[in-house]
Amino acid sequence: MTRIASRVSQLHGEGALAVYSRAKELERAGRSIIHLELGEPDFHPAxxxxxxxxxxxxxxxxxxxxxxxxxxxxxxxxxxxxxxxxxxxxxxxxxxxxxxxxxxxxxxxxxxxxxxxxxxxxxxxxxxxxxxxxxxxxxxxxxxxxxxxxxxxxxxxxxxxxxxxxxxxxxxxxxxxxxxxxxxxxxxxxxxxxxxxxxxxxxxxxxxxxxxxxxxxxxxxxxxxxxxxxxxxxxxxxxxxxxxxxxxxxxxxxxxxxxxxxxxxxxxxxxxxxxxxxxxxxDSTSAVEAMVEEYRKRRALFVAGLNRISGFRCQPPQGAFYAWVNTEETGLSAEDVQKILLEEAGVAGIAGAAFGPGGKNYLRFSLVSAQNLLEEALERLQRVSLHWRAAVSRR
Ligand SMILES: Cc1ncc(COP(=O)(O)O)c(C=O)c1O
Structure with a gap:
């Protein structure tokens, strides 16, 4: 067979897209999904x-x-x-x-x-x-x-x-x-x-x-x-x-x-x-400032909410629109937590290993959904945290 140049085998993809595909599949099957996996703003240009x-x-x-x-x-x-x-x-x-x-x-x-x-x-x-x-x-x-x-x-x-x-x-x-x-x-x-x-x-x-x-x-x-x-x-x-x-x-x-x-x-x-x-x-309509202000509110709401969920720990980001959450205390792998969140809670986030081995015990959530959806996501996360809550309280 004619060959593909070896440099291509050195490349890899982006984890977010795999989660996104699965989330879309679940949506097609009638499930409600809150999308926090892609790094794509939910705003449009001014x-x-x-x-x-x-x-x-x-x-x-x-x-x-x-x-x-x-x-x-x-x-x-x-x-x-x-x-x-x-x-x-x-x-x-x-x-x-x-x-x-x-x-x-x-x-x-x-x-x-x-x-x-x-x-x-x-x-x-x-x-x-x-x-x-x-x-x-x-x-x-x-x-x-x-x-x-x-x-x-x-x-x-x-x-x-x-x-x-x-x-x-x-x-x-x-x-x-x-x-x-x-x-x-x-x-x-x-x-x-x-x-x-x-x-x-x-x-x-x-x-x-x-x-x-x-x-x-x-x-x-x-x-x-x-x-x-x-x-x-x-x-x-x-x-x-x-x-x-x-x-x-x-x-x-x-x-x-x-x-x-x-x-x-x-x-x-x-x-x-x-x-x-x-x-x-x-930027004649000051759209950037308004967008950053909205991200600031989402950050405050979501980070505080995440820190109330047992097993999760999150420092407020200083910039960008991601929450980077340590999940070590859940006692589960970040991949397992990602799966429970998506399959059972309908919340799409990404296991941190997609960003390198240093992300092994983390999940990334993008703050690219409106505040009411972030509140709903927090409620759903709280509900499924029973999977690991007992284990956390035994520690
Ligand atoms: C750190 C970083 N650099 C570059 C990009 C890609 O930017 P663009 O969509 O303009 O190619 C991204 C998108 O997620 C990013 O997070």
Missing amino acids: APVVDALRNAVAAGLDRYCSTQGVPALREAIADYLRRTRRLDVAAEQVLVAPGCKMALSLAMMALIEPGDEVLYPDPGFPIYPSFTRGLGATAVPFGLDEKNQFQPDVDEIGAKITPRTRVLIFNSPNNPTGTVFSAAALEKLAALAQKHDLWILSDEIYARILFEGQYQSIRSLPGMAERTIIIDGFSKSFAMTGWRLGYAVAPLHVVEAMDLLVLNTFTCAAEFTQVAAIEALR
Whole structure:
């Protein structure tokens, strides 16, 4: 039989989708399911953004366009990052791609050689190790542990650096833990990157969904603009998942390399979505603020409720829209808890091992359902917790 290239066997999928398929199957069989498994906002883009898209298509902006992204959007992104992250970015340093994941994979293709080592967070977004391996490199996890408030242990990371280490990837706020890396951690990571001449891939897709303080990008630290690639996009902050629009901010020679990869693969992101994205960045209806406010309320309600369920323990996330729940005290595996919740309670969450071995005793719930549904989910969880309540009380 004609063969499939071996790099494909190094890739793996995303656990959330398997749970989603089963949840959908149960729904088709008439069951009521509360969906807390996917990282997809239940909001839609603001009306002016949709209007801008419609107008752009009507105006005929449906042709091939600039590989790097239309200049007006790149200018708007540079301005947006100046306003919201106090970053000094030039439009030439921005490259637009269909989705944050695509921007991420272009950056990884541009920077990673077979045999390189790439440090990535565990638990973390599963695509980091998957795509690293697909490129013939070695994925080296570093822990984000509860005993450390899910902050990185920079000494541990330092001890894992070898002459082959080339890239350090992280995501702050982190999916799934909700951790915002502290200023001290960022400074230490920057010092490590400079000492060992590493690239930093800073996935800032959740930077706007922040519950306290102001966002600080590692790129803003002295000497870091030349070795940091920011990955961001419109899926989460602007609820535009299906629009497939993301971007990277990188030093010019990296942008040039990524641009050549664009030309060799997808040619360009659709111009009409890019034009509408300028309107999203303008945010004339303050939709982002309203959305974050709603996530803040959901976080307060759901985290407090989870902590009242015996066997569950959850720290409030500092950013993003996930609750990361320790289930160790239930005495059951997180996979068993996931199954009981879905099959018996009709609540879909994901066992944490989908985010790496560090997620073994955790479940991730996405706060992407309305408050009344979250309340209903808590009641259902409380009801099925009888499966482990007796065991917890015997401890
Ligand atoms: C950390 C992280 N990076 C990237 C992505 C993918 O973003 P996009 O949908 O824009 O490709 C996600 C989506 O879940 C994510 O959680």
